[in-house]
Amino acid sequence: MANDTQQVLTAHTGQPAVFEEARDPVTRRAFIKSVIATGAVASTGGLMLTGLSGCSDDATPAAGSVERLVTLNINGKSRPVDVLPNESLAMTLRYKLGLTGTKLACDRGECGACTVLIDDVTHNSCSTLTHSVRGREVTTVEGLEQPDGALHPVQQAMIDELGPQCGFCTPGQVMSGVALLKNNPSPTREEVREGMAGNLCRCGAYDHYLNSIMRAARVS
């Protein structure tokens, strides 16, 4: 760790990435989709990453090097962003796109606080490489509200049932509930338990969350 910290202090610029857009199945050997970049190692989270955003230096780029800039589809909007090859989606969302509704807790796939939808399926964004979601639809908790400000039925039901306690795990719980009801609009309580099993709640508000999802299923 000491080493990494050192690196952050001394080398906070990365070499620009080699990166080619859109996956194309007919592409041949010469067009290996690649990102070759030397990302700086940040040790203490967000601020460092924000500082890195958009950075580039004049170190010799690897052959075929292009912009590290990619365009992601987040909550139905195209978001251009500079992404390190070694960057997780949670980092990109929170520290580069300002979407802090997605929480980062364990950063190891063990809690579900960072749950987002990728093509309507739940994923832990801490355990997803941002470069792997190009061309896919990402939905975060910020993307659930209707244009007129109406909350998603799962969000409304969480309020009506007093689902959350401290609220830290709530965005992740909401995303799992939304995905579950998309797949199975009238689940049994047991099915909801299984569907929400990947979201840890330190406050132990599990039963309230179950009530919320059951209510959302009834009203939607």
Added chain:
Amino acid sequence: MSTKDVMPQFALFQPTDIENALDLLEKYGERGWKVAGGQDSYDWFKDRAKRPEAVIDLGGIAELSGIRETAEGVEIGAMTTLTEIVENTIISGSYGVLAQAASRVASPQIRNAGTLGGNLNQDARCWYYRSGLDCYRAGGNTCYADTPEGMNREHCLFGASRCVAVTPSDTAAAIVALDAEMVIHGPAGERIVPAQEFFIGPAVNITRMTVVEPSELLVAVRIPSKWAGANFYFEKVADRNTWDFPLVNVASSMIVKDGIVEDIRIVCSGVECVPKRIEGAEQIAIGSAPDAETADLAGGTASRGATPLNYNHFKIPLMENLVKRAIRGEA
């Protein structure tokens, strides 16, 4: 050790066909790392315990995904996610033991990203090793788990050879219980390895869990129709129902004719570095009725030869009971 920072730097490649992936693997050798769903890999990188120079993301290779029926049975692409396996009607209908095993892995989110190939090739979960200690498996000169003070409740009963780690894979036991064949591609072309020989223990290679070389790729898993629609059993005992790895699991396939066991495979994960076939118990069951008497007789022999460590004696009755239930059912 849980810090929230980015992973250390690496070059990222996203090939769209197997050939390109193999070229990259050959080029980078030990310095390269295949990533499927990344659910095992990213933790290693975040903890700085493994630091590949190049990451080869297999996610863009369409031909590695999907479940196809063939003349001989069914073929599952290595990049098929665990969720796809759980939801697939061919698997749940005819080879249910694999669907059940996949459904008990980790959490819904991890099953949505994690692949069959990644689950079968995942590394040991010994926490001394995972925390970056320089143990035998990491190329060092000692085992931290196999000491009088070592915390070895999760470690092995069989096959220790300097390292006492176990296979943590839930699907591995099911794959062996189905006599699957593993299709591996590498610089020398294709080779097919029976599931039981796919997993390797520390006496064979202490730094790897499977026969897949750094320059090779598991492409698909073939399940023969021999076991289609057999009587299957899967049970996993873990500390929590979500996230936790099996302390012991059992997967079995049984063909019963006229009330008599004609053929059977019984396999446990969590007791050895490889999924352990319980051949003694299989032999006792064959030719008998799958009833309580047979189960007691066969199950009682399941742990024969076990050499427990300080804290894992409980695994002996646990695996015996699981084997009994595999033969007679849960009742």
